[in-house]
Amino acid sequence: MDQELPEDEALRIQQHVHRCSDCRSEFESLSYAYELVENGISWIEASDRIWEEIKNEIGPGKVVDLTERRARRASRFSRYWLPAVAAAAAVLVLALIGPALRQNSFPHEQRFASFMAEREARMHQRIEVLQRRSLDDRHQPRTNPFMQPVSHLNGNPFSEE
């Protein structure tokens, strides 16, 4: 079949195959198999009868329908794993691009931070002045009740400059 034998021996075998029906049947079967392989057929669908025979040999209850099992597995994945994987991916994406998005959405980050720090310091200073001044007032005798209060010290912006 593979043209590997010497010519005279190949001829002798050919004559035998022609005469012997068993060898001829074997040869035809092999030739068919060779032909299938050469034509690139990688999968041969077994007939229902073969599957029935295999099932009978294995025994009842031990054969599982693979199509059903695959469908069940796919449904389990889509029900439990797919949302979990999607959520994890979303969290990862947010963690990666979140800070960049935030920075883009608020371009005055630095000015904002420095204003807030300065403003908070000013507030503490004002409150401190106010508290200190009320304490001073309590101890300071008022000599002239008609005296105009030096209120600008107390933060009054409307006092005369």
Add this chain to the structure above:
Amino acid sequence: MLRALSALPLIFSLAFGPAILAQDDWDSVRKIAEAQYEIIKMMIEKGQFEKVPSAAAKVFELDFPSSKEHLLVDAASYWTDLLLHHKQPAMAHEILGSAYGSVKLDKSKAALCLERAYVYKMEGNLDAAQKMFEKSVEHESKAP
């Protein structure tokens, strides 16, 4: 010559009269604001917060010239500090909102927005603080 001299007071009053009058007007406005400022400060210190908005409105309703608007902003800023010190951020927002409605200059509006941004920040509302800061920047860009 005598006629010319007698006309001098008239000429003087016509030339400088409006300025003197405006100065008098401003002085009376300033005095009212000064007194009202102290009253509001005392109200806050005594915890009479519910009286503060109407008392502050009396200051904001005064006819402030544009050149003196910064004083209104300063007053609102000071009251804001006192109100925050007494844990009254909602009241601070109310006062700053009234002040915002009473000023005309973008510069003053920008400063008041900054004050509100600060109040939001102190409340822990960073998003609102940033939005208010952006509003302040917008006003600032419009200011001459």
